[in-house]
Amino acid sequence: MKPQSALTRLNRTLLAVVGLALLGGGLLILSAGLDLYRRWHLTPPAGWPLTSPGDVLLSAADRTRWSSQGWWWLAAIAALTIAAALALSWLIAQLRRPRPGAIPVGGTPPAEGVELRDRALSDVITAEIRSLPGVQTAQARMTGRPQHPHNRLDLTLTPHGAPSRVLQELCDGPLPHALRSIGADQLPTEVRLRVARHKPHRAE
Structure with missing residues (x-):
């Protein structure tokens, strides 16, 4: 757990x-x-x-009690603005995935003072995946916490790329290499595959 x-x-x-x-x-x-x-x-x-x-809930006397005061509307607008700002910041926080920042290297326990930036690892994984046959574009991104990083891959395959073959290539190459680079036993990975559309051909 x-x-x-x-x-x-x-x-x-x-x-x-x-x-x-x-x-x-x-x-x-x-x-x-x-x-x-x-x-x-x-x-x-x-x-x-x-x-x-x-x-x-509010009687007529309660509704008109403070409306004649000049500070009432300023306080009401300020309170609503603060509430809206808090709600917006909460929504933005939900949409943003946490990033590990620096990932400890060396397994468990990790080597003291040895860390790998998540962006550096993502760039290496991305470059290796893009060199695989059948892959048109690729983007790797690390999420989660430093002690429990997660790997998210967004891949676009060529029109003739086989998803099963690409997944097998991932399991044989880039993913094991990433595990060895951080000295970890596992790196949970989420892969999203898309297939590029065929370009239309003109019939003559």
């Missing part, structure tokens, strides 16, 4: 908090809309919002 990353724990915590808030709000509105307090002969606490179908 792999340990959870800090980003994964943060995501789950935020999703749990948002989910609980939405669930509580939904149950509150549903109980008032169905008039469950009266039907079940329940007495809500004093000041409890939405206790009957005719109740509203």
Whole structure:
């Protein structure tokens, strides 16, 4: 079992908090809309919002209480801007894959002070894959953590390239070479294959 990353724990915590808030709000509105307090002969606490179908979350007095204050709209706009910025930064963080940066070299435990930059390893893997027969373009990218790197390969095959043969060439050449270069026992690899389209031929 792999340990959870800090980003994964943060995501789950935020999703749990948002989910609980939405669930509580939904149950509150549903109980008032169905008039469950009266039907079940329940007495809500004093000041409890939405206790009957005719109740509203904000009364007319509450809605107009601060609207005449000059600072109210500035504070409201600032709060909404901050919330939107936080939501956008969270979304961007989800779309970005973590990069290992520097990968320890030498197996487990790794050799002290010996590291390999992930971009250097990706460039070497890319160059070796592009030299394989049947491969038109290739791009390797390292993701994950330094202790548990992952290899992601995006390959475009020539129109006549055989996927099974290319995968076998990967397993016989570039991937074992990458493992030996970092002294690791395994390097999880995700391969995405595409096939280039045939150019149209004019019939004469």
